[in-house]
Amino acid sequence: MQVAEALKDMVVTEGWQPGDRLPGEAELMERFGMAKGTIREAMRLLEAQGLVKSRTGPGGGSFVHEVSRERAKALLGNYFYFKSLTIDDIYRLRRALEPELAADLAGRLTAETLARLEANIAEYDHPADSPEEEREQHVASLRFHAILAEQSDNPLLGFIMDFMVNLLSDLTVYRALYAPPNRELWEKGRDYQLRLIEALKEGDARAARAIMRAHMDTAWRLMRGQEAQMQKRFIRG
Known part of the structure; x- marks a missing residue:
């Protein structure tokens, strides 16, 4: 060693x-x-x-050899495998960091990146019709935040944000937090993301920060509800 x-x-x-x-x-x-x-x-x-x-x-x-971001996330993810992370654990960090990332990116994203964000939102432009589609939409909506994380010129902040999105995506799938369907989560999450894109285009850092903070607060509240329902299903089972 x-x-x-x-x-x-x-x-x-x-x-x-x-x-x-x-x-x-x-x-x-x-x-x-x-x-x-x-x-x-x-x-x-x-x-x-x-x-x-x-x-x-x-x-x-x-x-x-340079360690790739994907390999680094996988190795770090192994550390948290038995840590029993909760929605609260993840969203406390997301609420602190993501609004600042959004403010920092206001007015700095290329037309190509903005197009990627818009194309990503188009993947969930309607409420899901099945549990499978609900799961896919949850994962896609989190990918929106991974795209933003890629744009940070702070490599540490970008990696942390990307890693948390990856953790939350895995948590959502493994614990079936996408079930039962939550229309409010889909509707409000998509609305916040659409409004955020406009603030990013206009270079309005203050609005981008406020929108992202409201997005995180709402997602935190609604995802805690999904987690609570999952725990009830587990106890009944």
Whole structure:
């Protein structure tokens, strides 16, 4: 573990970038004064973490590798797997962060991104006709927020928002929080998103913040109701 951390420090201090080749095994053994087995174990650990990628054959070796957002979300999601997260846990953070993200993006989104947001809303332009469609619409409505998170120029804020959307989407599906259908949740959520797009287009940060906060407050209240109904169904079952 200590050698793996020293290798990560070496990558940072020497300014290596994704795709750069790491020194060979013999050079690492000499640099760190460690046996071959210790170096190999450290490299295996870094590869499991996604920070190193090995290739065989001509031009092969070990290379610095950038962890993708999807892999990072999956690894972090494993940590929360047994944490029994609730709607309250997630929405307390969403209410604090999403209004500020919306305000920050006002007037800064490209025509392409605005079109993506509008196309996303079009996926749930009518009330669901079945539990399956209700589930799909819930997931699609959360994707709207993932699109916004992608646009943040703050990589930490963007990742946290994207991760929370991913958690909530999984929670909604695994716990069937989309059932029974909730017309108010669909109607108000869609209305807030349509109004938010207009504020973002106009560059009105104050309105974008207020709309997103109201959106989060309403969704929090209604999703807590969905969660309570799910718990009642579980107890009766």
